[in-house]
Amino acid sequence: MNFFITGGAGSIGSYLAEYLVGRGDSVTVYDNFSSGRRSFIKDLTGESNFSLVKGDLLDRAELEKSLRGHETVFHLAANPDIRGSLTKPELDFEQGTVATFNLLQAMKKTGVKKVVFASSSVVFGLPGVIPTPEDYGPLRPLSLYGASKLACEGLISAWTHCFGFRSWIFRFANVASPRLTHGILFDFTRKLRRDPRKLEVLGDGRQNKSYLWVGDCVEGMVFGLEHSPGNAEIFNLGTRDRMKVAEIARLFLKASGSSAEIVYAGGRQGWPGDVPKMLLDVAKMERLGWRAKYSSREAVEKALGVKQAVGA
Numbered sequence: 001m002n003f004f005i006t007g008g009a010g011s012i013g014s015y016l017a018e019y020l021v022g023r024g025d026s027v028t029v030y031d032n033f034s035s036g037r038r039s040f041i042k043d044l045t046g047e048s049n050f051s052l053v054k055g056d057l058l059d060r061a062e063l064e065k066s067l068r069g070h071e072t073v074f075h076l077a078a079n080p081d082i083r084g085s086l087t088k089p090e091l092d093f094e095q096g097t098v099a100t101f102n103l104l105q106a107m108k109k110t111g112v113k114k115v116v117f118a119s120s121s122v123v124f125g126l127p128g129v130i131p132t133p134e135d136y137g138p139l140r141p142l143s144l145y146g147a148s149k150l151a152c153e154g155l156i157s158a159w160t161h162c163f164g165f166r167s168w169i170f171r172f173a174n175v176a177s178p179r180l181t182h183g184i185l186f187d188f189t190r191k192l193r194r195d196p197r198k199l200e201v202l203g204d205g206r207q208n209k210s211y212l213w214v215g216d217c218v219e220g221m222v223f224g225l226e227h228s229p230g231n232a233e234i235f236n237l238g239t240r241d242r243m244k245v246a247e248i249a250r251l252f253l254k255a256s257g258s259s260a261e262i263v264y265a266g267g268r269q270g271w272p273g274d275v276p277k278m279l280l281d282v283a284k285m286e287r288l289g290w291r292a293k294y295s296s297r298e299a300v301e302k303a304l305g306v307k308q309a310v311g312a
């Protein structure tokens with residue numbers, strides 16, 4: 001198979017690239033390195049079935065040129081910082097919605113018709129049903145990031161129906177990866193480095209969410225792609241359990257060998273737009289024949305065990 005991965009130098013995309021290259025598929029990573037790192041894909045450079053394009057999804061000419069000849073796109077590039085749009089409201093619109101529109105246009109022009117999209121549990125907003133199934137609605141995201149993910153899902157659905165595309169949308173739980181450039185473990189690492197005596201936790205620590213090991217995320221996406229027809233498919237990708245932020249803070253301090261005091265900033269949400277409780281219903285993936293190997297706690301422990309924070 002011949003894959004094009006947008007955001008393939010990122011925290012999840014680099015694991016996906018490794019997995020596909022490792023099993024002999026041809027992979028092109030297309031990334032502007034805004035949050036991705038060359039170090040994450042350094043072991044792949046030199047492999048005959050791997051190529052790298054430093055390119056931006058907002059550069060339509062470069063995108064079209066680089067995409068030509070590929071068979072399937074994994075679209076993972078996006079702004080990863082959910083809080084970023086509080087100070088820069090155009091961020092997710094440009095890096096999520098416009099970037100996805102550009103990709104779909106480029107696919108249409110070059111005749112590439114299969115797209116796998118990294119969506120998120122945040123499209124559900126504050127759902128009335130937990131665990132939340134794929135067909136829960138109405139979808140009312142709380143953040144601009146979530147709004148953009150939902151808009152991208154809509155665009156992909158329309159392209160599938162109007163232009164004969166095949167599409168697989170995966171709504172991830174929180175993904176735990178040792179390649180940290182954002183998210184809770186990155187935030188903790190940075191804070192503890194700044195002040196080793198205390199660890200400030202956003203919210204009241206009772207936020208309770210599901211965490212998926214990055215390897216499970218990658219294998220789940222590929223399994224879903226290869227075992228379902230791709231007629232505008234939507235799958236939740238997560239674990240059956242969840243864990244509280246306070247427990248993550250304790251695990252983090254233990255793994256860091258720190259006796260810092262945990263200080264809670266307070267409030268039900270960590271920040272405006274945060275979804276404090278999240279657990280996805282994963283029965284649809286299970287019916288297809290796939291389930292995550294690791295629980296939320298194991299996923300976080302694995303990410304902490306081999307932590308290689310970048311620029312923290």
Ligand code: NAD
Pocket residue numbers: 006007008009010011012013030031032033034035036037055056057058075076077078079080095099118119120121171172173174175176181183
């Ligand atoms: P990441 O920031 O590590 O990866 C995103 C990659 O996209 C980076 O390498 C970045 O350089 C690249 N990129 C961003 N804008 C680009 C552009 N305009 N052109 C080209 N490249 C660009 O984030 P991640 O955690 O690996 O997330 C991957 C995808 O999964 C994202 O779409 C994210 O929204 C989604 N997702 C992640 C999580 C999670 O917990 N990490 C949860 C749900 C969904």
